[in-house]
Structure formats: structure tokens, C-alpha cells
Amino acid sequence: MAFLELEKVSFTYPGAAAPAIRELSFSVEEGELIVLTGATGSGKSTLLRLLKRELAPRGERRGVIRLGGADMESLPPREAAFSVGYVLQRPEEQIVTDKVWHELCFGLENMGLPREEIARRVAETASYFGIESWYELPVCQLSGGQKQLLNLAAVMAMQPRLLLLDEPTAQLDPIAAADLIATIHRLNRDMGLTVLVIEHRLEELLPLCHRALVLREGQLLGCDSPARAAALMASDPRLAESLPSAARMHHLLGLTGECPLSVSQGRQLVQRWMETVPLHAAGAETGAAVSPTGGKGALPPALELKQVYFRYERTAQDVLRGVSLRAAQGEILCLLGGNGSGKSTLLGAAAGLRRVQHGQVRIFGQKLSQYKGQSLYRECVALLPQDVETLFLCDTVREELARTGADLSCLPFDLTLLPDRHPYDLSGGEKQLLALAMVLAQKPRLLLMDEPTKGLDACAKKQYAQALKALRVQGTAIVIVTHDAVFAADCADRCLLLFRGQVAAEDAPGVFFGTNLFYTTPISRMTRGLLPGCVTVEEAAARLGKASSAARKEGGV
Amino acid sequence: MILIKSSRLRAVLRWLIPLAAIPLLVAAGVALFPQKQHLLVSLGVAVLALVLFLCGFERRQTGSRRMVLAAVIIALCIAGRFIPLVKPVTALTILAGMYLGGETGFLVGALSAVLSNFYFGQGPWTPFQMLAWGMIGLSAGWLCRPLKKSRLLLAFYGLLTGVAYSLMMDVWTVLWYDSGLRWELYRSAVVAALPHTALYGVSNLLFLWLLAKPVGRKLDRVKLKYGV
Amino acid sequence: MQGFTERNPISVAVYFLAAAGVAMFSMDPVLLAVSLCGAVGLFLLLDGLGSLRSHLWMLGLFLLSAVINPLTYHNGRTVLLVVNHNPITLEACLYGLAAAGMIVATLYWFRSFSRIMTGDRLLYLLGGLSPGLALVISMALRYVPLYGRQWRRVEETQRTLGLYREENAVDTLRGKARVFSAMTTWALENGVITADSMAARGYGTGRRTHFTLFRFRADDILLLVLSLVLAGVSLWGAAGRTVQYYPVFCLSPLTGRALAGYLAYGALVLLPLILQTKEAIAWHFWSWKK
The missing domain is CATH 1.20.58 (Methane Monooxygenase Hydroxylase; Chain G, domain 1)
Known part of the structure; x- marks a missing residue:
């Protein structure tokens, strides 16, 4: 008997014409780690919420969900609540109480456990998750990664039999995300915990999971081993984007057979491929990575920082310690770096929100202080904040666009489907696009963006990159702060690594990611030493494909 | 216990x-x-x-959503007390009473008082403040129908409760100082607090006039969307 | 002051209620003087001289409260001078002084209390009354710093949109209203996620335990019992001595009972210092033995 069993489950939202979930049937064995994937709107969140009775959306449901052999509807409320753990996407909002220790015992208090039992479980959980050193801190002092770890720990303290996670890493930086995924994997491996996780960061998780469940328009496309699921997803252009780099390369090269998933498998693939073709044919492409516009110095500068120093308080440490950088018009500049390296502060300084203590900030050749009143923000500089919800004031998308005077017809993307919805009801990707439309209404010549791809799936990211490239063609200078190496490799003209308030490295993406060992794209890791300067999947596939066709030609002669 | x-x-x-x-x-x-x-x-x-x-x-029986909303409004009250001149506590308490029911209104008023006094100075007046604000929230819950209908009435109610609150706190100041409620002392206390009282009433009036509608709409939306 | 501040919040709260309560309800000049000295002393021990401005403000309040009585109340037999045909009497002056001392002493007691009662401690006290209430407070306490941060973020973002002028007071007020409105939406929408997270963790499925980090130890019970006993003795002592301000200031002769009351109140006021010293001595012996 399966641990979790769904039998012909359908679900329709009230007032919706078509069901969000259609006749889903599948079963999960105890101890499995299952990834749930699908494009935005495919019903994966709805499905996950249906598995958690307390969070089940209101609407019409048919079919049976069985947990451990018993119909979920018939479970007593306490058992239903405590046997299924659920972690939501946003780390901040799902925390209930003000202190770490209190958050850990919140669920246990709800269970009505005796105090000694709570003390024991909290102690055990805090030790296992490494929370001891920040056990008594207030929650507001934690980083995003710590908050999400706390959420996971708080759920695990209740000892659920089934753990559900809804895009737990979407709001985290890559290092915190990798840590969280490792923790989830450890829980599954060490304790035999059954885990269902929605994730679009498949790069790390797909190689670790037992099975992947692929949804399309509320229907089950397949539930299979990761390699086979990857082959299945590759056939759908929207789903293919979110596959791990190795699998995408495998697909683009038109290969069949076992699909590679991890970086090491991908590297083996590249090695094998290169063994079959003469080395010089592939080597002929060496140094193909040219800086796309070569724009450094050629075009007039939009933003210049010279030896900028900044700190928030007199007694605090410097956040920016002599940063100098330059962004030319019509150039996309990506700033990468760890948490606390000063990326966002730098953006704030460029947007005139932080007055620097030393050094100069020049926008289009003029000092910031020369811009009087609102002139800096009119047809000059626009800032897309990290938290785009801080932009929204109105009750509908239409009002929001009208307030800022945005012209939908000259946007490089389509927003016409959304006018009467509430901004907070949009998906992450739609929110980002709306925010972009609002700041573009200022007709900026310099666009500053703070983590624009946070929480976007691969497909939305692609769309976003295209919008930015269209803006670049119009001559807009774009400075992007991001953690997302793949996105930076895709759209940047130049990349900068910021470390402790200084610029540590600066290069065209090919050279930048080709040289970096840790802060780089998976493809760069796969092709290191084999295809120098190759950082995106498309590039790698093209060069490998070319090499092989050249070899074939040679063989033919 | x-x-x-x-x-x-x-x-x-x-x-x-x-x-x-x-x-x-x-x-x-x-x-x-x-x-x-x-x-x-x-x-x-x-x-x-x-x-x-x-x-x-x-x-x-208090649903978890209603409790969270109460906590949200209490925190907004406290955060709002940091804004110079405009003190939104009374106004937000009235709105909470109107849209979430009198009991939640009482809770919001009473807890905002005791919690914000941890930032602004706790004293023997705290119980009176709690009671006064709590009653304002409770009565707003009773009067929710006429108040929701007329913006003018709501603004007037804000002015009235602002002034009444101030006068009541003056009674307590005098009681604390003296052995009984002596008229001369009360009069001088009221006169001394007059600018404060006026500012208080007017800021309530302004706040309700400007924000009652948008905040009410937001509360209604959350109630509708998530079924509070 | 760890020997005192780290005690169980219930004991600490009872101590402050006792110390401030005796001062608040008595008009005995000796008790009030002791209370004033003790309250100011304790606050200085906890806080140092750091906030000089607030001490000056308290001094101002003291003077104002002392003056207001003789200016508005003209009973009393000993006339000192006449202002605008109204006599200023010695008795009214003395009463004003006593009332001012009482008010300032109470304020200082409460200030020390607020300094010690952090969020956790407050929660522990109120959680005993009602776990549901404690949860609302805990959530609100979490939201306050969060909203402060969000407020600044919204303000900055809206500024960079360049849509609104910031030239005069009306613009500024409108700007604040706008930020407040945006904050409200954000807070309410995100509050619902919190509610989901609570439901997911089984909130409201049955009886809740109230878990705390605080325990009752011997020292806590000592503080609790001593506070109650000393406060009782001082009340009993104070009731044995009548104080009359009008028409002539008159204090009945000092009896043994009254003296016992004074001594008990003195001990109560010094209790934090005594506990602290006890802790210091214990620590000294411990490190010496090692």
C-alpha cells in the first residue's frame, strides 16, 4: 500500500471555467523525495495545497487523497495538521512569533504537548539544524537563508510524516538555497522522510530526487525517474528552459539516451563528445568569447563612481570602500557578490538615496547634487527595488499604470491581460513585469535594478532578459545587481564582482565566468579547460555542434 | 498561573x-x-x-486570520506613533472596530496602548489608556453601520473620541495628583492640555477623512479574499 | 544588575508593583522621600547617566507639579504671600511638593520596570492570563521593527518614482499618507500568509501549551516573598501614622509601628541592590574557591 495516494483528483476554483487540476492519480512510497515541476499556472501549487488540508483552496474538489491508507478528509483535525508539514515560499511572512526559540516551539504549543516534551524536541531540533548560536535572537535580525531554515526546523520539530515545500528557495541567494536543498536532502536520506517539493531551481535538486512529477495544465505529464522526466520535459519548450544545464545541452545537441543532470555528468558528456571529434576542430573556436559591444569607453558614460566610500552610521564599518565603476550608455552591467558585499548600497548611492561620504557619483557627467528637485528621476534615473511590492499603491493594475503614466504600447512585453487584477494577486513574474512597466514610465536613460530575477521561473527570466535587451538597443544603460549567474551570463555586457565594498573583478561575461571557479554558471564548470570561455548552454551547444559538423566534413574529405 | x-x-x-x-x-x-x-x-x-x-x-472562538489582522493593526498603531504630529492609534482602532467587530476593536485599542507605552513611557495611566482606547474600538464596532455610511459622521466621531479621550485622561491626571476631583485643578489641567487635545482631535479627523476609505477597502478585500 | 533583572518576570513585576504602589497611595513625606531616592537610584544603576535630557525633563515635571498646587489651591492657615488677591499658603506648597515627589517617584519606578520588561518577559506575564493574547502580542512585537523597515523602503521607492513633489508641508503630509496606505496593503496581505502558516502548524486545533524559557528558582521565590512581606509591613506601618496637610500641616508623633514601616520600605527599596550584592559575593567566593 502506498504512503500517499491520489485517485482521480480534480479541483475547480469557484467561478473558473476550467478545472485547475484534472483527474490526477499517482502514488508516493514512504521515504521518497519527489520534485514537483511545471510551468507557471500548471496547478502545482494548487496540488500541493490540496495535500495539506488546512491550506486547501476553496472550490470544488473530486477524487480521494489517502495518507497512510486513510482518507485525508476523515482524519481528526490534530492528526491532519501535524502529520503533514508545509513550508511556504516567502521566508519572512510565514514566521509567526518574534523570537527564534518561540517560533521553534509554536507548532509544539499548538499540539498541546507537555512542557518537558517541548523543551526536549526544541533542543533536539535546534541542535540538528545548527540553530543553537542564534536561538535567542529576535527574528528580524536573521538573514533570509536563516529565516527559511528556521521555518523548516519549526515544521520538522512537529515530526511530520510528510513534508511539503512550495518553492522554498525562490527568495534565497544561491548559497543559502544550496544549503537549504542540502538540508532537505539530508532529512530525506537520514530519516526516510517523505518529501514533496515544488522547485524551479532544478539544477541542484533534480539530480538528488527519486522521482520528478511533471504537470502541464493541471494534468500529469509524467512521474518518472529524474533522467526520464528530464527527457520528457525537454520535449516541451516552456518546461525545457527550467531543466538543469547539462540536460538542456544534451537536448540541444540532439542526443538520445540517458540524460545527464549534474555538473559532473555534463562534464563527462562534453569530454566524450570531444573525444569523438578531433581536438583541433573544437579548439579552433578558442577565444571566441569577445566582449559583445566592446562598449567600455567607446560610448559616453551614464553612471560613474569614483572612489566612493559610504557607511550607514558614524561608528559603523564602511559598506563601500573606494568603489570605482563606470556604466556606458547602451550597456548592461551586472554586479555580482555575496550578501553584505555592498551591492544594494551601491545601487542606492547611484540612485541618490544614500549620500556618499567620500568620492564622486556622476550621472551622465553631472554630479548628483546638480540635479534639483525631482529632475534626477524624470527621464534620467529609475530604480527597480528589490521588493517590488513597495511600488504598489493602488487596487488594480490599471490604476497603477495610470498613476505612473505608463504607456503599454511601447513596452517590450505584454501586460494587456492583467488590467483589473489586484497587484498583490499577480504571480511573481507578473509582479516584476508590472514593476518594470511602472519604472519605465519615467523614460529612464539609466535603469538601476536590484535582484530583478528573484522568484522568477526560467521561462519568465528568459522573457525578462529579452525585455532588457530590447531596452539596451534603445540606448538605455542598465545596471543590475543580481545573484543569478545564469541570468548575468545571458544578458550582461560586462560583469563586476563586488567584495567587501570594492570591485574585485571586472570582465566581459565570457571571461568573467570562464575565470571564476565558484561564482559562475554550471556550463562554465562543465566546459572548464575543454571549451574555454563558454558560459551559456546555447553557446556550448553551438560550439560543440559546430566542432562535430566540422569534424564530419573533414572525415568526408 | x-x-x-x-x-x-x-x-x-x-x-x-x-x-x-x-x-x-x-x-x-x-x-x-x-x-x-x-x-x-x-x-x-x-x-x-x-x-x-x-x-x-x-x-x-477567534480565527487565526482575525488574530493576525488584529496583530497587524496593533503593530501599525505602534509604528504610526513614531510619525510626528499624526498619531493614528485612535483612528486605526476605530477602523478595526468598524471592519473587524467591536471585540477586535477593543483588543486593538487596549493592546496598542500597553505595547506602545513600552516605547513611549509606561506609567500608572496605562490601564486607563487601555480602557479608553478599548472602549473607543468597542463603540466603533457597535456604531459600524452609520459610520460606514457617512464619511462626515466618521470624521466627526474621530474628532469627538479624540477630545473625549483627552478629557478623560485629564480626569485621571487630577485624581492621581490630588485626593479628589477638584474643579480648579481639572480646569487648569484641561487648559494646559488644550493644544494637545486640539491637535489630537484634528489629527484623528484628518486621518479618518483621508484614510478611512482606502484602509477600509483593503480590510474588506482581505476579508473577502481570504474569508475572515 | 543581573542578580535582580534576571529574576523571574513575575517576581520582578510584583516587586515594582509593591515599590511603586506604596509610593502612589501614600502621602507620608518620609515614605515619599525614600521612594523618590530609591526610584531614581535604581534607574541610574540600570541605565547610567546616559539620558541626561530625560532626567532634566523629570526635574522640570517635578517643579511644575510642585508649583501648580499652591497656585490653584488656597486653603491652609499659614499664608506666605498674596498673588492677585489669592493667598499662597505653606500647606498647599508642602502638599504640592509631596504630590510632585509621588508622581516623579512613580514615573521613575515605571521607567526602570519598562527597561527590564523586554518583549519575552512581558509575553511571559500576559501569556499566563491568556495564551491567545500572548500570541497576538508576540506577533505585534515582531511586526513593529519590520514595519519600521518597510516604511523606509516604501518611502525611498516612491521617491525614486519622481511622481510627487516634496516642497511644502501639505506635500509631505500627503506623501506620508501615501506611504501609510501602501504599508497597510502590504501588511494586511502578508498577514494572511502568516495566518496560513499558523493554520499549517495546527493553530486552533485544540488546547495550547504555553511554553516559556523562564523558571521559578529559589532566588525568584525569595524576591517574590520579600517584596510582598516588606510591602505589607510598610503599609501597616504607614497606616499607623496620620498625615494631615490642611488646614495645618501635622504629622502624628513617630511610633515604633511607623518606624518599622519606614525600615521595611527602606529595605524594599534597597532589595535590588541587596540581591545584586548577594550575587557578587557568591560569584567572588566561587572564583576564589576555584
């Missing part, structure tokens, strides 16, 4: 303390300090009312 293991005994004590202990304490105080009897009686009554209400809060 933390040391007592038996839940029944705990329940008995929970009712015994407010119902018996506080009047006893007041009576003893009056006997010992005849000069301060007004103060003692008023303080005792205020604490008793608060304790009764807050204990009762546990018994009533």
Missing part, C-alpha cells in the same frame, strides 16, 4: 483573581489610605475590566 498543574484550578483562579482579589485590594487600599480612595477605586475598576475582557478573549 504557570505553576498550577490542574487546568480546572487554573480556570477557577483565572476568574477568582479579577472578581475577588482586585475589589479586595481596592477595599483594603481605601481603608488604609482614605486620601487616595478615588484613585484606588478607579484603578481597580480599570484593571478589573481589562482582565475580565482579556481572559474572556481566550474563550471566544
